[in-house]
Amino acid sequence: MAKEECILSAKDVEIQFSLRGRRLTAIRKCSLDLYEGETLAIVGESGSGKSVFTKAFVGMLDSNGSITNGSIMYDGVDISKYKTEKEWLRIRGKKIAMVMQDPMTSLNPLKKIGVQIQESIELHQGLKGEEAKAEAIEMLKKVGIPDPEHRFNQYPHEFSGGMRQRVVIAIAVACKPQILICDEPTTALDVTIQAQILDLIRNLQRELKMTIIYITHDLGVVANVADRVAVMYAGQIVEYGLVNEIFYDAWHPYTWALLSSLPQLGVKGEELPSIEGTPPNLFNVIKGDAFAPRNKQALAIDFAKEPPFFSISETHKAKTWYLDPRSPKIEQPETIRRMRERLRKRG
């Protein structure tokens, strides 16, 4: 596979929030490289920091949050140092666009949806009036909304959930961004609509040559859309690699626990391996591996020292002491071996 160009590079990013007088470290030294044309999925549960991390790329952190360390290099500039709205407007919506989970809060309920798309086009593409309107109708057609000339004049409440999400996607891609960040775009939608939206985003990506970051907690969606996957836990990326490497050859105990606990991969009649306890409190400083207290096979060093990234392959890295040569031999769990078996059997 030819080495694609790295278009966004985040290094050792640290993000903190001040909440009720205390400081919460939501992202603890996270690094990420994004390559042109790929679909990267960031998986994690609530509280893992996946949304916060990507909000930092478009300058949409809440007012009580700030990037306290690290750098985010995009287009030759460190955008983590941007302070003013003016600087962010050069990127946000234009080069990096975002699609959020709830289409109702992304759309202005008092404006016709066609007008909302048109505004985005006028702002970013420099077209005006009739030209912009024609482009907006073209956009509606592209995202699969039937009868676009008529629906241009309708309001958000006249659309169903799936249709609204299509409109939001239309607004986001209207300016042909280089990077599209989708933050759980289908979580609130029915499963049949979800499949259609995922298909739509895939087609748009191919046509507009975009790079996509998907944020989700649904491993099924990840399997469907991703080329590469990054797994986040307690504000850090703990494992990343190609999608096949993560599903069939994962090495971090949290990824193991996550995959094993999926009912879709469970065996009927057997108990589903579950993860006990709860994620750590990020108000406190975490020593060692954040997942250690919940790991039934933790090593003593997991509590003492934070593990570095170990390479399993050139594209696959995991942050766990299990991969250190000094570690005792440990086997991947049953679930993962079963998946590999099934894959092998299918040929």
Add this chain to the structure above:
Amino acid sequence: MKDQNNTQNDILESEDDLFRFVEYSPEAAEMTGYSDYSYWKSVFQNFVKKKSAVVLTIIFILMVIFSFVALAIGKYDYKTLETNSSQSFISPDSEYWFGTDNIGRDYWCQVWYASQTSIKLAFIVAVGECLLGITIGCVWGYVRKLDGFFTELYNLINNVPMIIYMTLIALLIGQSFKIMAISLICFDWLVMARNVRNLVIIYRDREYNLASRTLGTPVHRVLIKNILPQLISVIILRLALSIPGTITMETTLSYLGLGLDINTPSLGILLRNARSYFLDYPYLLIFPAVIVSIITVTFYLIGNAFSDASDPRNHV
């Protein structure tokens, strides 16, 4: 140098040592992100942050206390006041701290006595309208079948200005503290009931109330334990705003001669009496007016501060 090497080796070795499995402890895993967030504590903290509200609360409490103290330390006892035309219209001086009124009675004890009466009336009405309003509001909101009936009742009563009701009552039934209190309660419950009813409708179909229904909880317990606790901030806000409302209404009615009887002093009666003379003797107007203003402004600001403080979105 040798020592350093040894320590280096020691460190590596002790690290190597750490590559062993440890006992899994479920208690450590269950260490929940315990949040010691208490709703009422946060409300209090937020309220206290608004210095103006705190200052006014203190001023009001002092004023109420003072009204009792004032009568005690006053040179003249209210009950033994005599009319003495020769002493009328004396401006405030060392003998009569607030001066005297048009028939020579000490104004100081009149003003403070009147304040007590007005405040007493306001609180009684507030409590009464609270009880009546909450009860009716709950039934109105919770029992779907009665919604239509109560809405019509509300519209019927609400569409007629209160002044007309009070006028009719004053003329047909009479004027006294008790009558005023009861009639104010009978018409003020409307606003409280409406606020309560709107919230009850919102909370009625929330999942935890459905759960109570499937458990067979009787309606009154659902209202008291499930729904009312959510309404406390609205109720208190309503109370805070009703107190100046009552005082204003009483003042207006007394001014028009439709309020309390002349022998029961209230701030409104005093203002009424001062009506004819205040151009020449402004002090007759100023003292009661200032007190009415303090009460009104205080409760209005406290009410607003409390309503802001009890909004959970402000608890950050």
Add this chain to the structure above:
Amino acid sequence: MAEKEKLIEVKNLKVSFGTGKNEFVAVQDVNFDIYKGETFSLVGESGSGKTTIGRTILRINPASDGEIYFKGQKINGKISKELDKEVIRKCQMIFQDPMASLNERAKVDYIVSEGLINHHLYKNEAEREEKVQRALREVGLLPEFASRFPHEFSGGQRQRIGIARALVMEPEFIVADEPISALDVSIRAQVLNLLNHLKINRDLTYLFISHDLSVVRFISDRIAVIHKGRIVELAESEELFLHPLHPYTKALLSAVPQPDPEMEKQKKLFVYNPSIHDYSVDKPVWEEILEGHFIYGNQKELDQYRQELKKA
């Protein structure tokens, strides 16, 4: 095979809201039985009416037409006080949203013992406390949690409190309305395991309502697929996955993303178009096309399905 006892029977159920022009029919022509000891799942998307069915069985909504039987006795419509009490005791519900299904201003102790208090199911204070503690322990929570408030707990723990609340009544039948949809991925396994344990230890029967077919496969014995208020297919879970017949079932199955990248990449999406059914002349029926496998369709479609089954 021993004759299995029917715990719940639903016959020709119709539930509609509003009247006259504003009448909205949420559920119609629904027929199914739930046998004692099984987990029966109802799968559908939003607006399909699955939650309505669950709530109607527990008498939260009134049924507009049809009958519901519990252990042979009719429980919809007006029933005697004793029967009402029995239904409340024996049939309980677990709700979807752990953040909304607990009374924020009450202690866990009151929340769990609410049902006991309503029906005086204890002799004295000590017995009530003991029942509460037993219920909390059974769901994996510490008994000392009884004196705390719901906001101090995580989503998974709150859901377990909701389960304890249902359990303390010692029910026979539980309607679980999307009990894991609002929970984090890693917590779902805990709750599913708990539900399975309780089923075995307490001899429970579940109606499991969900929108996620893949989760339902793991936990259920039989599955019914519901679309716009009508059940379109009902079969044993493995049978449904092996031989899905109704086009909506096929669409649902193909739409659910599986956590298996190779499989996903090769998958072809099957879209369901309701207009492929022509019910103007040939009226549809609810028929048992195989033993235990029911389907909704008109004669022409039923013939097609039979052909499909023969080829399989």
